[in-house]
Amino acid sequence: MREITYAEAIREAMSEEMRRDESVFFFGEDIGIYGGAFGVSVGMIDEFGAERVRDTPISEAAIIGAAAGAAVSGSRPIAEIQFSDFISIGMDQLGNQAAKMRYMFGGHAEVPMVVRAPAGSGTGAAAQHSQSQEAWYCHIPGLKVVIPSTPYDAKGLLKTSIRDNNPVVFLEQKLLYRKKGEVPEEEYTIPLGKADIKREGSDLTIVTWGRMVSMVLEVADALKDQFSIEVLDPRTLVPLDRDAIVTSAKKTGHVLVVHEAVQTGGYGGEIVATVADSEAFYYLDAPIKRLGGLDIPIPYNPELERNAVPTPEKIEQAIRDLMA
Amino acid sequence: MGELTEKQKAQALKTAQSLSKDKLHDMYTKMNHVRAFEDKVAYFFSRGMVHGTTHLYSGEEATAIGALANLDDDDLMTSTHRGHGHTIGKGIDLKKMMAELLGKETGYCRGKGGSMHIADLTRGNLGANGIVGGGIPIATGAGITLKLRNEGRVVVCFFGDGALNEGTFHESVNLASIWDLPVIYICENNQYGMSFSAKKSMNVDDLSVRAKAYGIPGVTVDGNDIFAVYEAVKKAKKHALKTGPYFIVSETYRFMGHSKSDANKYRSKEEIAEWKDRDPIPRMRAILVETGQFTDSELDAIEEQCKQDIEEAVKFAENSADPSVDSILDDVFAPSN
Numbered sequence: 016m017r018e019i020t021y022a023e024a025i026r027e028a029m030s031e032e033m034r035r036d037e038s039v040f041f042f043g044e045d046i047g048i049y050g051g052a053f054g055v056s057v058g059m060i061d062e063f064g065a066e067r068v069r070d071t072p073i074s075e076a077a078i079i080g081a082a083a084g085a086a087v088s089g090s091r092p093i094a095e096i097q098f099s100d101f102i103s104i105g106m107d108q109l110g111n112q113a114a115k116m117r118y119m120f121g122g123h124a125e126v127p128m129v130v131r132a133p134a135g136s137g138t139g140a141a142a143q144h145s146q147s148q149e150a151w152y153c154h155i156p157g158l159k160v161v162i163p164s165t166p167y168d169a170k171g172l173l174k175t176s177i178r179d180n181n182p183v184v185f186l187e188q189k190l191l192y193r194k195k196g197e198v199p200e201e202e203y204t205i206p207l208g209k210a211d212i213k214r215e216g217s218d219l220t221i222v223t224w225g226r227m228v229s230m231v232l233e234v235a236d237a238l239k240d241q242f243s244i245e246v247l248d249p250r251t252l253v254p255l256d257r258d259a260i261v262t263s264a265k266k267t268g269h270v271l272v273v274h275e276a277v278q279t280g281g282y283g284g285e286i287v288a289t290v291a292d293s294e295a296f297y298y299l300d301a302p303i304k305r306l307g308g309l310d311i312p313i314p315y316n317p318e319l320e321r322n323a324v325p326t327p328e329k330i331e332q333a334i335r336d337l338m339a
Numbered sequence: 340m341g342e343l344t345e346k347q348k349a350q351a352l353k354t355a356q357s358l359s360k361d362k363l364h365d366m367y368t369k370m371n372h373v374r375a376f377e378d379k380v381a382y383f384f385s386r387g388m389v390h391g392t393t394h395l396y397s398g399e400e401a402t403a404i405g406a407l408a409n410l411d412d413d414d415l416m417t418s419t420h421r422g423h424g425h426t427i428g429k430g431i432d433l434k435k436m437m438a439e440l441l442g443k444e445t446g447y448c449r450g451k452g453g454s455m456h457i458a459d460l461t462r463g464n465l466g467a468n469g470i471v472g473g474g475i476p477i478a479t480g481a482g483i484t485l486k487l488r489n490e491g492r493v494v495v496c497f498f499g500d501g502a503l504n505e506g507t508f509h510e511s512v513n514l515a516s517i518w519d520l521p522v523i524y525i526c527e528n529n530q531y532g533m534s535f536s537a538k539k540s541m542n543v544d545d546l547s548v549r550a551k552a553y554g555i556p557g558v559t560v561d562g563n564d565i566f567a568v569y570e571a572v573k574k575a576k577k578h579a580l581k582t583g584p585y586f587i588v589s590e591t592y593r594f595m596g597h598s599k600s601d602a603n604k605y606r607s608k609e610e611i612a613e614w615k616d617r618d619p620i621p622r623m624r625a626i627l628v629e630t631g632q633f634t635d636s637e638l639d640a641i642e643e644q645c646k647q648d649i650e651e652a653v654k655f656a657e658n659s660a661d662p663s664v665d666s667i668l669d670d671v672f673a674p675s676n
């Protein structure tokens with residue numbers, strides 16, 4: 016099968032949906048001739064023109080709020096926020112407006128919008144350009160939250176997100192943009208709320224997402240003679256495929272959650288609770304363990320930055336502790 | 340094209356003559372420190388020797404140095420992602436600044452902040468900022484402190500043309516206006532917010548008209564003429580202390596790309612060349628020679644010294660240790676009383 020990058024997969028998903036549906040348009044900072052801060056939208060303005068690929072001023076509150084306004088009035092906007100850290104500037108519009116309109120209005124509104132934004136550390140961009148804040152959005156009823164870990168997932172999930180009739184926060188992973196993976200030429204979509212078993216195993220379930228998936232897979236492969244590790248990527252945190260997690264936990268009896276986001280208050284807690292208050296609890300051979308980022312802002316120095324989040328060494332240690 | 344107008348030149352000569360040789364020496368040194376610092380950082384990035392990204396100030400030096408020449412050590416300042424010029428203008432230890440860029444323990448932020456977060460609270464530098472428009476409310480709040488203390492100090496708040504379109508600008512300037520805060524808001528209009536030209540992102544040509552909406556004075560200056568910037572901020576400082584906030588738009592241009600990765604697709608070579616013709620450093624130099632306050636060889640010596648100072652800073656930084664990983668949890672919270 017052909018291989019394309021994560022960034023190309025996202026561009027293809029947007030372009031295909033824009034060809035398919037006139038009501039889809041795309042806006043954000045430097046997405047036109049510049050092609051986006053990470054080159055995701057290179058060339059799109061040439062195909063779709065400046066009406067449907069709109070460069071905006073630096074105004075995140077207006078971008079996110081205008082997406083909600085455009086959505087509730089019949090468009091299907093894709094808004095790009097240059098770094099996910101800046102979503103907080105539009106957080107009122109996202110959390111108080113977009114997310115709540117349908118419910119507040121008694122089910123009489125649809126807000127089909129996608130906010131795409133790159134998340135994660137590892138680029139030397141320090142505290143305000145490196146965060147993983149998915150738990151913030153998961154805590155707001157009315158928002159769907161997607162974090163793809165491969166080009167294949169990115170394309171299929173983004174197409175579904177654009178077609179979804181609700182606000183979706185689509186968190187891309189900076190360090191994956193240039194990573195290649197198999198993506199078929201034929202059209203496909205991936206439903207939201209369906210986890211993917213990235214690796215089958217029988218001793219231990221690791222639930223992980225985003226850029227941590229490939230790191231966990233590497234560790235699992237390296238330890239394959241000692242432990243048979245199952246790696247489960249929920250792909251969408253809201254809706255969450257709880258059944259898949261419970262099923263896997265029952266099978267292996269050991270559960271570790273790994274995420275890059277700060278551990279305290281992180282979504283890992285929700286995964287743990289999902290297992291703990293299900294029948295999988297009776298199948299557990301050890302306490303459920305979490306490995307998240309340290310409770311600190313992301314530091315600049317490369318070695319500190321690397322150590323602020325899970326590393327292959329820390330993941331291996333967590334596995335050994337859990338299996339001991 | 341690159342010349343000052345006759346009127347501007349006459350004013351520049353007058354301003355230069357009103358300043359002491361020491362003061363001018365300091366200003367010219369800082370202009371050249373910024374340029375040499377940025378050249379060095381650009382070199383590091385081009386060789387992949389520093390990680391992350393950076394936003395260089397080359398071409399815009401006159402705005403920071405001219406403005407901050409009016410400030411005392413205990414006046415306050417907020418800076419931006421493009422902050423190296425402000426930082427040097429406010430007064431800095433170049434060694435600790437370079438060490439921070441290289442992520443070292445001896446850096447201003449002990450290697451935790453990097454280019455976008457350099458701060459020196461001991462000199463009233465409340466920090467660079469990774470968030471466009473993020474410093475504007477901070478400067479405004481600092482203005483409240485100064486107003487409450489009534490010690491005759493001011494805050495200078497730098498931000499770009501792009502930041503004018505963040506809500507923080509509107510909310511902050513209005514607050515400063517109704518509370519008569521001693522804040523000088525300086526918009527560095529380098530004509531672009533990343534790739535988006537100010538002409539496209541706003542439907543006004545003279546950005547200083549925005550001041551009207553808040554009932555405060557607003558002026559536009561040639562930001563590549565250090566003496567024009569100096570005079571504008573001098574006036575603004577008087578106003579800030581007596582009456583309240585002041586808005587200055589400084590027209591300038593960045594010579595380098597927006598950040599480390601920038602193909603400059605959104606602007607022409609001709610435009611860049613035109614602005615390089617108005618380079619603020621040779622412009623300042625010409626005035627200093629014409630007033631007779633400095634000889635060419637004196638100015639050559641300053642330029643040479645500045646390059647050496649940067650080399651010294653690099654040496655210091657390179658010989659400094661990386662922070663220990665054990666320090667990673669330090670400083671999330673201040674100790675409780």
Ligand SMILES: Cc1ncc(C[n+]2csc(CCOP(=O)(O)OP(=O)(O)O)c2C)c(N)n1
Pocket residue numbers: 044073075097101104394420421469470471472498499500501502503529531532533597
């Ligand atoms: C809130 C926010 N939005 C977007 C960015 C990304 N970004 C960094 S600098 C920049 C352009 C800023 O333009 P301007 O304010 O004119 O300053 P300049 O870079 O021209 O000095 C952008 C879009 C950011 N850092 N913060």
Ligand SMILES: [Mg+2]
Pocket residue numbers: 499500501527528529530531532533
């Ligand atoms: Mg600008």
